Amino acid sequence: MNFNTEKGSKVAIITGATGAIGKAIARQIAGLDSYNVVLVGREEDKTRKAMKDIIAATGNQKIRCEQTDLSSQASIQALAERWEGSLDVLINNAAAAPPKRQETPEGIELQFATNVLGYFWMTQFFSEVFKRSAPSRVVNVASTYAGDLDLNDLEFKRRRYNIHSAYRQSKQANRMLTVAFAERLKPFGVSVNACHPGVVPSKLSRDMGAHGSDTPDEGARTPVWLATSPLGRQETGKFFSNMKESVCRFCENEQAIERLYIICASY
Numbered sequence: 001m002n003f004n005t006e007k008g009s010k011v012a013i014i015t016g017a018t019g020a021i022g023k024a025i026a027r028q029i030a031g032l033d034s035y036n037v038v039l040v041g042r043e044e045d046k047t048r049k050a051m052k053d054i055i056a057a058t059g060n061q062k063i064r065c066e067q068t069d070l071s072s073q074a075s076i077q078a079l080a081e082r083w084e085g086s087l088d089v090l091i092n093n094a095a096a097a098p099p100k101r102q103e104t105p106e107g108i109e110l111q112f113a114t115n116v117l118g119y120f121w122m123t124q125f126f127s128e129v130f131k132r133s134a135p136s137r138v139v140n141v142a143s144t145y146a147g148d149l150d151l152n153d154l155e156f157k158r159r160r161y162n163i164h165s166a167y168r169q170s171k172q173a174n175r176m177l178t179v180a181f182a183e184r185l186k187p188f189g190v191s192v193n194a195c196h197p198g199v200v201p202s203k204l205s206r207d208m209g210a211h212g213s214d215t216p217d218e219g220a221r222t223p224v225w226l227a228t229s230p231l232g233r234q235e236t237g238k239f240f241s242n243m244k245e246s247v248c249r250f251c252e253n254e255q256a257i258e259r260l261y262i263i264c265a266s267y
Contacts, residue, residue, distance in 0.1 A: 008034055009034040009035070009036060009062075010034060010035050010036065010088040010089065011035075011036045011037075011038065011085065011086055011087050011088050011089070011133075012029050012035055012036070012037050012038070012087075012088060012089035012090075012091065012227065013038045013040055013087065013089070013090045013091065013122075013126075014026045014029070014037065014038070014039060014040065014091045014093060015040045015041075015068075015070055015090075015091065015092055015093050015094040015118070015122060016040075016041065016070065016093040016094030016095060017039035017040055017041050017047060017050055017065070017093070018039075018041045018043065018046040018047055018049075018050045019093070019094075019095075019202055019203065019204065020200050020201065020202035020203075020216040020219070021093060021141065021197050021200050021202065021216055021219040021220055021223075022039075022041075022091075022093045022094070023050050023053070023054070023216065024216035024217050024219060024220035025091055025093060025220040025223050025224055025227075026039055026050070026054055026063075027053075027054045027057055027058060027220075028217070028220050028221075028224045029089075029224055029227065029228065030054050030055075030057075030058040030060040030062075030063055031057075031058045031060065032228060035060070035062070036062040036063075036064075037054070037060070037062065037063050037064070038063075038064050038065070038066055039051055039054070039063065039064070039065040039066070040065075040066050040068045040070070040079070040094070041065065041066075041067065041068070041094075042067070042068065042069050042070065042094075043067075044065075044067040047065040047066075047067060048065055050065070051063050051064070051065045066079055070094040070114050070118035070122070071096070071104045071108070071110060071113035071114040071117070071118055072104065072105075072106070072113075073106070073117070073121050073267065076118070076121040076122055076125055077121070077125050079125075080125035080126050080129070081125075083126070083129060086129070086132065086133040086136075087126060087129045087130060087133050087136060088133055088136050088137070089136065089137055089138075089139070089227045089228075090122060090123065090126060090130070090136075090137075090138045090139070091138075091139045091141065091223055091227055092118070092119040092122055092123070092138065092139070092140045092141060092174075093141040093223070094114060094115075094118055095114060095115050095141075095167075095170070095204055096110055096111055096114040096115060096204075097111060097163055097166070097167050097204050097207045097208055098110055098111060098163070098207075099163050099207060100161065101156055101161035101166075108155065108267065109154075109155035109156055109157075109161075109166075111163075111166045111167065111170055112154055112155050112156075112166070112169075112170060115167070115170035115171070115173075115174070116154075116170050116173045116174065116177070116264065117264060117267055119140055119174055119177060120177055120264040120265075123138055123177075123181050123192070124265075127184075127185065127190075130185065130188070130190045131185075131188040131189070131190065134188055134189030134190055135189045135190075135191075135233050136189070136190050136191075137190065137191040137192070137193070137226070137227065137232055137233055138178075138181065138185075138190065138191070138192040138193070139193055139194070139195065139223050139226045139227050139232070140174045140175075140177070140178050140192070140193070140194040140195070141174075141194075141195060141197055141223055142171045142174040142175045142178070142194040142195065142196060142239065143167075143171040143174075143196050143197075144196045144241060144246075145167070145168055145171060146168050146169075146171035146172040146174075146175060146250065147168045147169070147172055148165045148168045148169045148172070149168075149169045149172045149173060149176075149250075149256075149260075150169070151256065151259055151260060151263065154169070154173075154263065163207070163208060164208060167208060172250050173260060174194055175194050175239055175248050175250050175251060176250050176251065176253075176256065176257045176260050177257075177260065177261060177264065178192050178193060178194040178237060178238075178239070178251070179237045179251045179257050180257050180258065180260070180261040182236040182237030183237065185236075186236050186237075190236075191232065191233050191234070191235065191236035192236055192237065193226050193232060193235060193236060193237070193238050193239070193240060194238070194239045194240070194248075195222045195223055195226055195239065195240040195241065196222070196239075196240070196241040196242075196246070197214075197219040197220065197221075197222055197223055198212075198214035198218055198219045198221075198222075198242075199212040199213060199214055199219075200212045200214045200215065200216050200218070200219035202216075221243065222240055222241065222242065222243050225243050226240060237251070239251060
């Protein structure tokens with residue numbers, strides 16, 4: 001696919017674009033001058049509806065949608081292979097939180113495949129496009145609700161699966177992989193940052209028993225800021241909350257970060 005972008009225009013991908021936060025992110029970016037927006041979602045009907053809603057809300061006709069399973073390496077690779085042209089911004093936002101342990105058709109635990117490997121594969125398979133498009137940037141929607149990562153049992157084959165532990169682990173992994181990719185892509189003019197969007201009432205939050213007090217637009221504010229502001233290009237390998245840098249203890253363990261990257265690369 002190719003937007004045939006005009007001079008000065010930019011292209012942004014938002015994954016999980018049918019969810020509460022993802023759709024708000026996409027709408028806010030579409031409302032800015034000169035942005036072409038690609039909505040990536042698993043369900044074609046939902047993604048097309050989101051596209052129509054955003055066009056109606058913003059008047060921006062340069063919105064496209066791509067049906068992609070973010071838990072599938074093959075599906076993500078196919079998206080990258082059919083991509084043509086530049087890519088200025090990738091916002092990794094898609095997430096799943098199944099109440100019981102499930103596996104993808106490839107036999108990978110679903111939450112790890114979607115929330116961690118999905119981010120990893122999107123960044124990995126589009127890395128050459130980012131380099132050609134530099135200065136470009138990746139924004140990983142993570143969370144302050146993070147922890148419980150076990151590098152010896154990332155798929156809960158040994159541990160008893162728990163929706164909260166699996167989610168917290170995935171968000172810790174997002175923050176750690178942000179540092180891994182930031183170091184690898186910085187020499188090429190690509191910044192990679194992570195952020196906490198707030199707690200928004202959504203299907204995912206309801207599945208986890210959280211009600212959320214932030215509106216979708218409030219949840220989208222920090223990801224959009226990192227995706228479009230000068231600071232989001234100048235900084236890399238950082239974690240942000242409420243449009244401010246936040247100390248990330250998970251980003252300090254270089255050995256664990258590298259081990260996690262190698263494990264993800266082995267899939």
